[in-house]
Amino acid sequence: MAISDLISFFREDLFFSDFKAKTKAAALNQLTEKFVDAGIVKNKELVAEMLQRRESIGSTGIGKGIAVPHGRTTAAPNLTIAFAKMGSGIDWDSMDGNPVHLIFLVIAPPFEENNLYLPVLGRLVELLSNESNRNQLNEVSSFEEFTEILTQ
Amino acid sequence: MKNELENLVALQDLDLMIKELKEVEQLGFEVKSEGSETLKKARKEMIAKIHKPLLGNYERLRKRYKRAIVPIKDDKCLGCFMKLPTYLLTHMKRDEQVITCEGCGRILYWLN
Ligand SMILES: [Zn+2]
Numbered sequence: 119m120a121i122s123d124l125i126s127f128f129r130e131d132l133f134f135s136d137f138k139a140k141t142k143a144a145a146l147n148q149l150t151e152k153f154v155d156a157g158i159v160k161n162k163e164l165v166a167e168m169l170q171r172r173e174s175i176g177s178t179g180i181g182k183g184i185a186v187p188h189g190r191t192t193a194a195p196n197l198t199i200a201f202a203k204m205g206s207g208i209d210w211d212s213m214d215g216n217p218v219h220l221i222f223l224v225i226a227p228p229f230e231e232n233n234l235y236l237p238v239l240g241r242l243v244e245l246l247s248n249e250s251n252r253n254q255l256n257e258v259s260s261f262e263e264f265t266e267i268l269t270q
Numbered sequence: 271m272k273n274e275l276e277n278l279v280a281l282q283d284l285d286l287m288i289k290e291l292k293e294v295e296q297l298g299f300e301v302k303s304e305g306s307e308t309l310k311k312a313r314k315e316m317i318a319k320i321h322k323p324l325l326g327n328y329e330r331l332r333k334r335y336k337r338a339i340v341p342i343k344d345d346k347c348l349g350c351f352m353k354l355p356t357y358l359l360t361h362m363k364r365d366e367q368v369i370t371c372e373g374c375g376r377i378l379y380w381l382n
Pocket residue numbers: 347348349350351352371372373374375376
């Protein structure tokens with residue numbers, strides 16, 4: 119799987135270039151709510167619980183202002199990634215201690231046909247380890263631009 | 271308070287997390303050294319809330335099929351693709367009880 123293949127897991131209705139949240143818990147809650155609004159999951163509590171539990175065993179803040187919360191849930195029909203960019207960063211207990219400005223929330227079903235969940239997480243980490251990609255993502259304002267950055 | 275089916279779904283989600291902990295860590299994500307223990311403890315608390323026969327059935331199904339709970343799509347069980355009888359589907363919509371597929375025995379979950 120190539121980095122450019124990641125775009126197929128994003129959706130315009132789960133793209134937020136001006137997201138606002140006060141805390142990590144609030145951000146996870148609000149984004150899970152967006153998955154409900156988008157008709158992807160019906161049970162917000164189950165998904166929120168799974169995401170909080172994941173955070174409890176180690177932060178998904180990967181440093182440089184980025185968090186990639188993730189998990190599989192029986193309540194999801196397919197692999198979907200939400201993108202949220204925040205003007206003011208929030209504490210995510212990240213490895214480097216920096217506040218988080220970009221969130222990539224990855225929700226996957228228990229098993230997918232092609233088993234892409236782990237490869238997708240890997241490619242995301244790869245994409246975000248590149249400084250130029252991070253800089254561009256920090257400036258992104260439309261889904262179109264976002265698509266361009268991911269597929270360039 | 272979760273109903274019985276939701277408790278089972280939460281358990282399956284937790285089991286999936288436990289199973290892939292190492293792989294996720296290898297990708298560069300932080301997993302605390304006590305992470306695995308924390309999840310096992312959470313599992314103990316979770317299974318205490320589930321009726322014994324139901325839990326037994328879940329464990330048996332998990333051994334046999336890897337996933338014990340499967341979604342319903344287009345009125346079909348996504349475990350064995352058997353079309354589910356109408357009475358089962360209407361019953362499921364009415365209350366969220368634990369229902370198993372007549373074809374494969376897996377526990378069914380209505381996605382939306
Ligand atoms: Zn079946």
